[in-house]
Amino acid sequence: MFAISSIVVREVRLALKEPFRISSGTIAERRVCLLELRSADGVTGWSECVAGEQPNYSPETIDTAWHAMREWLVPRVLGVEFAHPSQVFAALDRNVRGHHMAKAAVEMGCWDVAARHQGVPLSTLLGGTRDRVPTGISIGIQRDPDALVSRARQAMDQGYRKIKMKIEPGSDVAFVGAVRDALGPDLHLMADANSAYTLADAEHLKELDRFGLIMIEQPLDREDLLRHAKLQRLLTTPICLDESITSVDRAADMIELGAGRIINIKPGRVGGFTVSKAIHDLCQQHGVPVWCGGMFESGVGRAHNVALASLPNFSLPGDVSPSARYWERDIVTPEWTMDAEGMVHVPLHTPGMGVTVDMDRVDDLTVRHEEFLA
Numbered sequence: 365m366f367a368i369s370s371i372v373v374r375e376v377r378l379a380l381k382e383p384f385r386i387s388s389g390t391i392a393e394r395r396v397c398l399l400e401l402r403s404a405d406g407v408t409g410w411s412e413c414v415a416g417e418q419p420n421y422s423p424e425t426i427d428t429a430w431h432a433m434r435e436w437l438v439p440r441v442l443g444v445e446f447a448h449p450s451q452v453f454a455a456l457d458r459n460v461r462g463h464h465m466a467k468a469a470v471e472m473g474c475w476d477v478a479a480r481h482q483g484v485p486l487s488t489l490l491g492g493t494r495d496r497v498p499t500g501i502s503i504g505i506q507r508d509p510d511a512l513v514s515r516a517r518q519a520m521d522q523g524y525r526k527i528k529m530k531i532e533p534g535s536d537v538a539f540v541g542a543v544r545d546a547l548g549p550d551l552h553l554m555a556d557a558n559s560a561y562t563l564a565d566a567e568h569l570k571e572l573d574r575f576g577l578i579m580i581e582q583p584l585d586r587e588d589l590l591r592h593a594k595l596q597r598l599l600t601t602p603i604c605l606d607e608s609i610t611s612v613d614r615a616a617d618m619i620e621l622g623a624g625r626i627i628n629i630k631p632g633r634v635g636g637f638t639v640s641k642a643i644h645d646l647c648q649q650h651g652v653p654v655w656c657g658g659m660f661e662s663g664v665g666r667a668h669n670v671a672l673a674s675l676p677n678f679s680l681p682g683d684v685s686p687s688a689r690y691w692e693r694d695i696v697t698p699e700w701t702m703d704a705e706g707m708v709h710v711p712l713h714t715p716g717m718g719v720t721v722d723m724d725r726v727d728d729l730t731v732r733h734e735e736f737l738a
Contacts, residue, residue: 366403366404366407366477366478366481368443368738369403369443369737370737371401372399374398375396375430375733376396376730377393377394378393378662378729379392379692380660381691385504386504386505386530387530387560391416395417396412396661396665396695397429409474409717411665412665413465414665415465415632422633429463429465432463437456437466441456442736449478452474452475453638456471468636472637475668480715484715485671485712485713486667487718490674492710494676495674495710497681498680498681499681500526500552500680500682501519501524502530503519503530504530505530505532506535510542512542512543513542513543516543520551523702524702528683530556532557536557537571544575552578553576553577555580556581556582557583558607563594566595569595573599578602579602579604581604581605581628582607582608582628589618590621592608592623593623602626603626604626605624605627605628606628606630608624611635615646619646619650625652626652627652628655629657630656631672640672644677654680656683662691663699666700667700667718669683671718684700686700695726695729700719
């Protein structure tokens, strides 16, 4: 049993090493929402709300999530005894529609507290089976094909196991083709559209088939499983759904409709670890591979992603790049690193998420905070 006695919510600002552009906008600075949860017996756990500043990936933002946590979600866990962290999502979800990223932040923090309370690594509590997870990199939209080739070549030389290229109309076929031609047929490449296309672009998207991509991620609108199913029937390249998968039911619908063949599980997008595990298990039963996507997390959110990615059906490299990929300096110690084989090591020797929050740095970066007591 564990009970949460207090939660401190903080916003810190982290500047990216360089701006990152996708089809829906450019990110230069990350407003990071951190949660510090303390149990009644003095155990402290951490989590991160991955909502962005603008509602361009999902309807949520850091500000709507903060409001949801304050008004509806945090009060549901303070002072309440839970036998297992898998019970937390149901308490948060009851009669509160949406707000998955806010729910995930509270729920995943409870998982970290529970793991520390039991004296086990977070990955172990989740059911992880790996001590290393393969790592991919995501490259933003570049100014021209040559620039993309240069970035992809650098990533290949660094050992990344998968290279994801962001695309949009006008920056797609020629760009992807240039990378394939330059780096050879064996490199694991994928394209991510972030819903930049419609079904009217099907013939154009079919041109990507000749490049042997391992997947094309979220080509169409996040709400539209039917048209994704129609597009998948036209493509030989597997479609991977990201924004469309917000629950176990949506994953089941994708499988039933044939709207995709791969799922990117982001725990923040679906409401936390409990739903992520359920989607993972469903996909495993149906032979659908999954992988763990990233949301420009700090080292706290990355710790949670690495723990999740240690589950057995995460069979494709995830977006769990090392800290130095995005930040001059992270907010955890040790910072996340990648070995020469393109693998990130799962912390298995300390309870909880496996890294320590640098409180001096967090305090220096904090621009607002709010404390909630049972």
